Amino acid sequence: MADKITENGVATSSSQIETLASSVYHALLEDILAGKLIPGHKLRLQVLKNDYNVGNSPLREALNRLSTNGMVVREENKGFRVSPTSITELQELIRTRCWLEEIALRESIKNANDQYDERIVLAFHRVSKLAPSIASSYSPPEQENKHREFHQSLISACNSKILLKYCEQLHEQTLRYRNLAAVVEYREGHEGEEHRAIRDAVLERNADLAVKLLTSHYEITAKIVISSGSLSQTSSQNTSIKTIT
Amino acid sequence: MADKITENGVATSSSQIETLASSVYHALLEDILAGKLIPGHKLRLQVLKNDYNVGNSPLREALNRLSTNGMVVREENKGFRVSPTSITELQELIRTRCWLEEIALRESIKNANDQYDERIVLAFHRVSKLAPSIASSYSPPEQENKHREFHQSLISACNSKILLKYCEQLHEQTLRYRNLAAVVEYREGHEGEEHRAIRDAVLERNADLAVKLLTSHYEITAKIVISSGSLSQTSSQNTSIKTIT
DNA sequence: TTTTGATATTTTTTCGATATTTCTTATTAT
DNA sequence: ATAATAAGAAATATCGAAAAAATATCAAAA
Numbered sequence: 001m002a003d004k005i006t007e008n009g010v011a012t013s014s015s016q017i018e019t020l021a022s023s024v025y026h027a028l029l030e031d032i033l034a035g036k037l038i039p040g041h042k043l044r045l046q047v048l049k050n051d052y053n054v055g056n057s058p059l060r061e062a063l064n065r066l067s068t069n070g071m072v073v074r075e076e077n078k079g080f081r082v083s084p085t086s087i088t089e090l091q092e093l094i095r096t097r098c099w100l101e102e103i104a105l106r107e108s109i110k111n112a113n114d115q116y117d118e119r120i121v122l123a124f125h126r127v128s129k130l131a132p133s134i135a136s137s138y139s140p141p142e143q144e145n146k147h148r149e150f151h152q153s154l155i156s157a158c159n160s161k162i163l164l165k166y167c168e169q170l171h172e173q174t175l176r177y178r179n180l181a182a183v184v185e186y187r188e189g190h191e192g193e194e195h196r197a198i199r200d201a202v203l204e205r206n207a208d209l210a211v212k213l214l215t216s217h218y219e220i221t222a223k224i225v226i227s228s229g230s231l232s233q234t235s236s237q238n239t240s241i242k243t244i245t
Numbered sequence: 246m247a248d249k250i251t252e253n254g255v256a257t258s259s260s261q262i263e264t265l266a267s268s269v270y271h272a273l274l275e276d277i278l279a280g281k282l283i284p285g286h287k288l289r290l291q292v293l294k295n296d297y298n299v300g301n302s303p304l305r306e307a308l309n310r311l312s313t314n315g316m317v318v319r320e321e322n323k324g325f326r327v328s329p330t331s332i333t334e335l336q337e338l339i340r341t342r343c344w345l346e347e348i349a350l351r352e353s354i355k356n357a358n359d360q361y362d363e364r365i366v367l368a369f370h371r372v373s374k375l376a377p378s379i380a381s382s383y384s385p386p387e388q389e390n391k392h393r394e395f396h397q398s399l400i401s402a403c404n405s406k407i408l409l410k411y412c413e414q415l416h417e418q419t420l421r422y423r424n425l426a427a428v429v430e431y432r433e434g435h436e437g438e439e440h441r442a443i444r445d446a447v448l449e450r451n452a453d454l455a456v457k458l459l460t461s462h463y464e465i466t467a468k469i470v471i472s473s474g475s476l477s478q479t480s481s482q483n484t485s486i487k488t489i490t
Numbered sequence: 491t492t493t494t495g496a497t498a499t500t501t502t503t504t505c506g507a508t509a510t511t512t513c514t515t516a517t518t519a520t
Numbered sequence: 521a522t523a524a525t526a527a528g529a530a531a532t533a534t535c536g537a538a539a540a541a542a543t544a545t546c547a548a549a550a
Contacts, residue, residue, distance in 0.1 A: 017321065022321060056302075060302065060306055068314050070407075077264055092405050095405060100348075103345075160340060162338065162415070163344070163345075
């Protein structure tokens with residue numbers, strides 16, 4: 001349930017009591033990323049109120065936050081639904097992510113120093129120590145966090161919090177597609193090597209190579225997801241709205 | 246009567262009645278951009294409820310949306326305040342904006358076609374026709390829109406809605422700084438020429454020149470704002486919280 | 491004087507209920 | 521039958537008040 005505070009750089013003063021709206025926000029986000037809430041599906045307030053045991057206001061606040069960061073779409077007077085997915089959108093996502101991370105990575109290498117290197121080495125160590133055996137399509141948040149932290153460390157010296165925030169948003173969006181398509185185990189074997197290669201290129205300040213590796217790292221994921229056939233070609237607005245009895 | 250579908254793919258149903266939460270969202274956004282709501286200041290629910298004539302819920306929803314897009318900061322159990330401003334943040338903002346718009350512009354030029362050119366020509370025409378006499382620091386939304394539309398047209402063929410959204414967010418953030426510092430009239434004379442030069446470079450498919458012009462276009466704004474002395478050096482968390490008696 | 495701790499007040503957050511809008515279904519007229 | 525329309529049902533959006541949390545006040549003790 002209630003968890004410890006992550007050390008993501010944000011100063012978490014000791015008594016940061018999470019508000020109900022925030023906790024349901026995180027719960028919803030996690031369920032969307034995990035694919036439990038299916039893309040395109042209607043989010044009925046009544047149902048969510050039951051499922052998450054919260055009242056009207058905090059629920060709406062959470063949904064409004066999710067809507068401005070792209071996880072949920074809002075239609076005036078018609079409520080909310082999980083953002084639909086499509087091959088087109090995934091391709092756009094990956095394309096944009098490659099662009100943004102290329103900048104962030106090149107800048108980081110430009111500004112690199114010992115601390116930066118150490119962050120990468122440490123993050124790599126942690127991600128490489130993860131048990132590679134888990135075959136489920138959705139790995140637990142803790143594992144997911146290590147992975148994210150490695151990627152964040154690579155671009156952590158880019159000197160733009162805004163860009164880092166955008167990269168994180170794009171990461172989350174991508175994560176949703178990945179979990180949707182159960183590509184984790186398919187890839188498990190190679191990912192470690194890819195990570196190592198990226199790390200080494202960065203430590204050697206070989207920006208061109210690092211960018212190339214990182215970019216293909218992302219593009220491969222996209223290819224796997226698409227070939228898995230779990231996505232419709234066009235934006236799937238209304239994917240099988242069956243009311244589960 | 247089938248509702249018509251606009252060229253951007255989104256079906257526009259005839260009657261899009263705006264919800265209260267949305268209209269107060271827009272009102273708040275406008276007031277923040279215009280500088281009426283001062284950076285760093287506390288946003289008391291009670292006060293806002295009076296000022297904007299809305300109830301609790303829509304107000305909170307609006308603030309929550311604004312908080313995820315960076316215009317407002319949320320502190321758990323302590324409410325909301327207008328995002329603080331600082332020279333550091335402005336520099337970061339401009340830097341990031343230059344990076345992102347460079348990509349978007351280069352991609353657009355890569356994908357350029359007749360429609361793209363026409364959008365730019367038309368948008369330029371409209372912005373150049375604006376009355377250049379207004380000396381107030383804050384120009385009315387209509388004028389501001391024309392200006393935004395020109396800049397949007399330049400990057401409109403980049404083939405990534407997400408990137409366009411980020412560029413728009415950065416534009417809005419920058420706008421806030423600009424209005425804060427009353428740089429409009431100071432610059433009025435030159436801006437027209439700058440726009441023309443950018444337009445011509447794009448139409449000639451000279452990406453390098455276009456990027457150079459666009460980048461300096463933004464950097465100049467930043468310099469003017471900073472030299473106007475209306476910003477504190479560091480992140481002004483608590484800009485003069487004098488309780489007005 | 492400064493600190494401490496209990497109490498009162500303000501402010502934020504949440505809940506329950508009501509008002510509005512949209513969706514569904516049934517009815518009527520063409 | 522089909523289309524238009526109106527009543528009824530379902531869902532969303534909003535309001536006002538209660539609950540929870542933070543902040544301010546002030547008296548007593550060190």
